[in-house]
Amino acid sequence: MTATREILWNVGSLQVLILYILLVLPVAFLAFGVARRVQMWRRGQPDTSRFDRWPERARAALTKSILHGRIVRRGKLYAGLMHANIFGGFIILLIGTIIVLIEEDITVPLFGWSFYQGDFYLGYKLIVNLGGVMLIVGVLLAFARRYLIKPKFQETGPDDLLVLVFLLLLAVQGFTTQALRLAVEGDPWGPWSWVSYPMALPLSALSTGTLETLHTANWISHFATTYVLLAYWAYSKMIHPFTSLANVFFRRFEPLGELRRIPEIEAAEVLGYGKLEDFSWAHLMNVDACMHCGRCLEYCPTFNTGKPLHPRDLVLELASFQADQGGIWSGELGGEAKTARHRWGKGAERELIPGVVSPEELWDCTTCGACIEHCPVYIEHVPMIVSMRQHLVLERGEFPSEVTPTFNNLERFGSPYPIPQSQRDDWTKRLAEPVRYMAELEETEEVEYLFFVGCLGSFDERNQRTTLALCRILQAAGVNFAILGKEETCTGDPAKRIGNEYLAQIMAEQTVETLNSYSFKKIVTACPHCFNAIANEFPQIGGAYEVIHHSQLLNDLLASGRVSLDPESAMARGKVTYHDPCYLGRYNGVYDAPREAVAAMPGAELVEMRRNRNRSFCCGGGGGRLFMEEQRGSRINQARVAEALETGAELLCAACPFCMTMFEDGIRGVGADDDFQVLDLAEIVAGSMVEEPTVKQ
Amino acid sequence: MFSTVRQHYQLISAIALVIGVALITVAEMPSMHWTRVFGATAISLGALGLGIYVGLTQPGRYAAARARLASIKQQIGIVMLVVLFLPALLGLGAGIAGLFNSPGGTGWVIATGALILALMLAATVAAFVIGVQALTGHSPVEGDDAA
Numbered sequence: 014m015t016a017t018r019e020i021l022w023n024v025g026s027l028q029v030l031i032l033y034i035l036l037v038l039p040v041a042f043l044a045f046g047v048a049r050r051v052q053m054w055r056r057g058q059p060d061t062s063r064f065d066r067w068p069e070r071a072r073a074a075l076t077k078s079i080l081h082g083r084i085v086r087r088g089k090l091y092a093g094l095m096h097a098n099i100f101g102g103f104i105i106l107l108i109g110t111i112i113v114l115i116e117e118d119i120t121v122p123l124f125g126w127s128f129y130q131g132d133f134y135l136g137y138k139l140i141v142n143l144g145g146v147m148l149i150v151g152v153l154l155a156f157a158r159r160y161l162i163k164p165k166f167q168e169t170g171p172d173d174l175l176v177l178v179f180l181l182l183l184a185v186q187g188f189t190t191q192a193l194r195l196a197v198e199g200d201p202w203g204p205w206s207w208v209s210y211p212m213a214l215p216l217s218a219l220s221t222g223t224l225e226t227l228h229t230a231n232w233i234s235h236f237a238t239t240y241v242l243l244a245y246w247a248y249s250k251m252i253h254p255f256t257s258l259a260n261v262f263f264r265r266f267e268p269l270g271e272l273r274r275i276p277e278i279e280a281a282e283v284l285g286y287g288k289l290e291d292f293s294w295a296h297l298m299n300v301d302a303c304m305h306c307g308r309c310l311e312y313c314p315t316f317n318t319g320k321p322l323h324p325r326d327l328v329l330e331l332a333s334f335q336a337d338q339g340g341i342w343s344g345e346l347g348g349e350a351k352t353a354r355h356r357w358g359k360g361a362e363r364e365l366i367p368g369v370v371s372p373e374e375l376w377d378c379t380t381c382g383a384c385i386e387h388c389p390v391y392i393e394h395v396p397m398i399v400s401m402r403q404h405l406v407l408e409r410g411e412f413p414s415e416v417t418p419t420f421n422n423l424e425r426f427g428s429p430y431p432i433p434q435s436q437r438d439d440w441t442k443r444l445a446e447p448v449r450y451m452a453e454l455e456e457t458e459e460v461e462y463l464f465f466v467g468c469l470g471s472f473d474e475r476n477q478r479t480t481l482a483l484c485r486i487l488q489a490a491g492v493n494f495a496i497l498g499k500e501e502t503c504t505g506d507p508a509k510r511i512g513n514e515y516l517a518q519i520m521a522e523q524t525v526e527t528l529n530s531y532s533f534k535k536i537v538t539a540c541p542h543c544f545n546a547i548a549n550e551f552p553q554i555g556g557a558y559e560v561i562h563h564s565q566l567l568n569d570l571l572a573s574g575r576v577s578l579d580p581e582s583a584m585a586r587g588k589v590t591y592h593d594p595c596y597l598g599r600y601n602g603v604y605d606a607p608r609e610a611v612a613a614m615p616g617a618e619l620v621e622m623r624r625n626r627n628r629s630f631c632c633g634g635g636g637g638r639l640f641m642e643e644q645r646g647s648r649i650n651q652a653r654v655a656e657a658l659e660t661g662a663e664l665l666c667a668a669c670p671f672c673m674t675m676f677e678d679g680i681r682g683v684g685a686d687d688d689f690q691v692l693d694l695a696e697i698v699a700g701s702m703v704e705e706p707t708v709k710q
Numbered sequence: 711m712f713s714t715v716r717q718h719y720q721l722i723s724a725i726a727l728v729i730g731v732a733l734i735t736v737a738e739m740p741s742m743h744w745t746r747v748f749g750a751t752a753i754s755l756g757a758l759g760l761g762i763y764v765g766l767t768q769p770g771r772y773a774a775a776r777a778r779l780a781s782i783k784q785q786i787g788i789v790m791l792v793v794l795f796l797p798a799l800l801g802l803g804a805g806i807a808g809l810f811n812s813p814g815g816t817g818w819v820i821a822t823g824a825l826i827l828a829l830m831l832a833a834t835v836a837a838f839v840i841g842v843q844a845l846t847g848h849s850p851v852e853g854d855d856a857a
Contacts, residue, residue, distance in 0.1 A: 026738040029738065030734060030735060030738055033734045033746070033749065033750050033753065034731055034734060034753065036750065036753050036754060036757065037727060037730075037753050037756065037757040038757075040753075040754050040757035040758055040761065041757040041758075041760050041761040042761065043761065044757065044758045044759075044760070044761025044762045044765065045761040045762070045764055045765040046761075046765070047761075047762075047765070048761060048762040048763075048764075048765025048766045049765045049769060051766075052765065052766050052769070118746050118747040118750065119747050122743040122744035122746065122747070123744050123747070149830075149833065153833060156836070156840070171844040171845065171847070172844075174840050174841065174843070174844040175787075175841060175844050175845070177837075177840075178791075178837045178838075178840055178841040178844070181833060181834070181837045182794060182795065182798065182834070182837060185798050185802070185830050185833070185834050186797070186798050188826075188830065189797075189798050189801040189802060189805075189830075190801075192801070192805065193801055208826060210819075210823075211819050211820070211822040211823030211826055212805055212823050212826050212827055212830075213823070214819060214820050214823045215805045215806070215807075215808035215809040215820065215823050215824060215827065216801075216804060216805045216808050217808070218807075218808035218809075218810075218811040219804055219807075219808055223804070224804075227797065227800060227801045227804060230796075230797035230800070230801075231797040231798060231801050233797070234793065234794050234795075234796070234797040234798065237793070237794055238794050241790060241794065339769065340769045340770065340773070
């Protein structure tokens with residue numbers, strides 16, 4: 014006797030007939046919803062960069078999405094395993110159903126061949142039962158997370174719950190139907206259905222008629238639930254398995270820190286994102302890929318300090334607006350719209366800004382990139398936000414009033430400060446040993462390093478101390494370097510992030526022109542914002558250079574012994590904590606070099622803040638925020654300083670002039686300036702080394 | 711040829727649907743079971759075609775019907791929940807009732823069955839309540855927007 018079972022046992026012809034004919038409804042609903050979404054994405058602007066590197070894209074889709082590589086992550090085990098169980102269980106059950114369909118409707122009637130028997134059948138039963146258990150466990154974990162654990166960033170709306178309810182019901186119906194059949198048939202291979210078999214034993218006490226009636230009812234309701242879920246698919250978060258997969262596949266491969274320039278800006282008819290049609294098609298798909306998980310919020314400085322910008326809500330606001338315009342959905346399924354993502358039906362005719370996205374949301378962003386870094390499906394929040402800022406700045410001339418001087422200074426003086434360019438190198442007068450200028454070098458001479466000082470390092474008194482310290486170290490170590498001096502201008506980073514792409518392009522082109530006129534091996538800079546612009550954005554305009562951050566150079570000099578440290582130095586004795594600048598760490602992956610350098614200081618004990626490395630927390634100064642007032646919520650820099658104080662350290666090591674400025678202010682703000690200080694890595698190294706002073710006192 | 715197909719997309723989809731229904735019906739006759747897969751495929755393709763066609767070219771079509779559906783979606787949803795949940799609840803409840811008159815199986819298997827039935831019943835009842843709450847707008851909304 015071969016192990017198998019009768020497919021469609023206890024199901025009449027009429028029921029099967031109705032089942033198949035009714036298939037038209039959910040499939041048509043699904044197709045309509047998907048077609049509407051695709052049609053909405055097609056309204057977006059072309060973006061051909063998403064169609065290269067196919068093998069890499071396929072690999073990313075497989076590993077990051079299907080195999081959950083970006084969903085099950087460090088610190089996200091609960092949510093990751095929850096999702097993996099739901100997804101894995103559902104896929105197993107789907108494949109199980111397809112196998113039955115192939116046996117019943119294809120191989121047996123067409124070829125007279127049955128494979129649904131014997132060992133295959135028994136293995137099938139084991140695995141399909143496992144799939145059902147995985148699905149139920151995953152859904153219960155999800156309910157527990159929403160009702161009991163309640164992470165701070167979690168929102169629960171009707172759609173989240175209904176999807177879970179339907180999935181749980183699907184699995185329960187499957188087990189119940191199976192158990193009812195086993196109870197009637199007394200199937201000798203019943204125990205292989207290791208979940209429904211124990212359920213069948215108590216059921217077998219009931220009469221056969223009752224069991225058969227219940228079986229038919231469960232079978233019908235099981236398929237009805239499948240149909241409901243299928244029809245609901247394209248209109249609920251259930252769409253995310255497809256949109257997320259597509260989003261991961263069509264992700265951008267540029268460095269995280271690179272913002273694309275607007276090509277031929279003088280002739281461009283559209284500047285930035287002012288309406289959905291201005292978005293690239295990929296960004297329109299981005300907003301439909303959001304699965305509402307809220308990971309973008311966990312390390313977001315604006316969300317965590319009570320500001321209007323919540324990256325998830327911004328994306329969902331755009332998604333609901335798109336749905337409105339596409340006629341995809343027409344109102345919340347249950348109750349009143351309470352949260353951003355449930356604002357469907359609020360009007361397709363609204364203006365994007367401020368009707369859908371408020372200017373406050375856009376201006377609060379520090380462009381730290383935490384949202385992108387932690388998004389499981391690579392949604393590109395920052396490029397979208399900067400593009401909407403571009404629209405406000407370039408098309409409407411609307412931006413925070415305090416930014417006006419910044420723009421004016423950049424135009425007039427080549428830096429965000431109202432200081433003439435002729436004073437850019439005044440800091441050099443404080444050096445005991447003069448620095449060399451690129452312009453003064455012999456034409457044939459190639460320096461090892463061009464030290465790109467940056468605007469803050471040149472003009473800001475506090476950051477000049479970092480610049481001086483770095484020069485002292487380089488001179489003491491005998492590094493062959495030179496500076497641009499008065500020829501140096503801003504890279505355009507603040508203007509670009511604020512949305513003044515036009516000005517940013519002028520600044521960047523001017524800098525590239527200057528750099529291209531000299532011969533050097535590498536660029537070193539103490540400013541991660543300059544570092545990011547030079548490394549990731551200058552190649553777009555013909556400026557390809559090898560650039561390193563000063564923390565990397567310092568670490569190399571220390572490791573190679575070119576800088577000798579004084580073992581008795583009290584500079585960094587005790588606990589020291591290091592803050593990862595977003596534009597250095599998250600955007601460019603430089604995490605270890607500064608830490609190794611700090612750890613090498615005599616008597617220093619490096620202690621980590623709660624949020625560190627790619628999970629670091631912004632200082633609040635990026636995205637042009639350094640030049641704006643922080644008018645909403647609590648202060649980001651003070652929140653970060655509080656984290657640094659929690660470590661018990663007395664010294665905060667910074668590696669960015671923007672962070673330095675924010676922390677100086679933050680330390681004063683929390684009243685810790687008596688016993689806590691922030692120093693740049695260069696200052697710490699310079700203060701710890703053995704050398705003759707080269708800075709005039 | 712393709713442009714002709716595109717022009718008659720709606721008609722072709724409708725024909726596929728009709729053929730599909732015919733084949734599915736025929737499949738219930740003796741020794742004609744082999745037509746079912748073709749019928750199901752034709753129905754699926756026809757439904758896909760119609761859905762895509764309307765979605766891409768006439769999104770406003772059936773707007774009134776959709777608006778009518780949307781206006782009673784809460785009622786539809788609750789009726790649907792009751793209809794979909796009831797058989798499972800009855801099945802699981804019957805299993806619990808059967809425990810008191812169980813004819814066979816070893817003790818630990820019965821105990822396991824009882825435990826699974828009880829857990830599934832509890833989870834299903836909870837899911838039903840959550841579903842009704844979600845549809846009636848009484849679901850919890852945590853987080854920053856909750857206020």
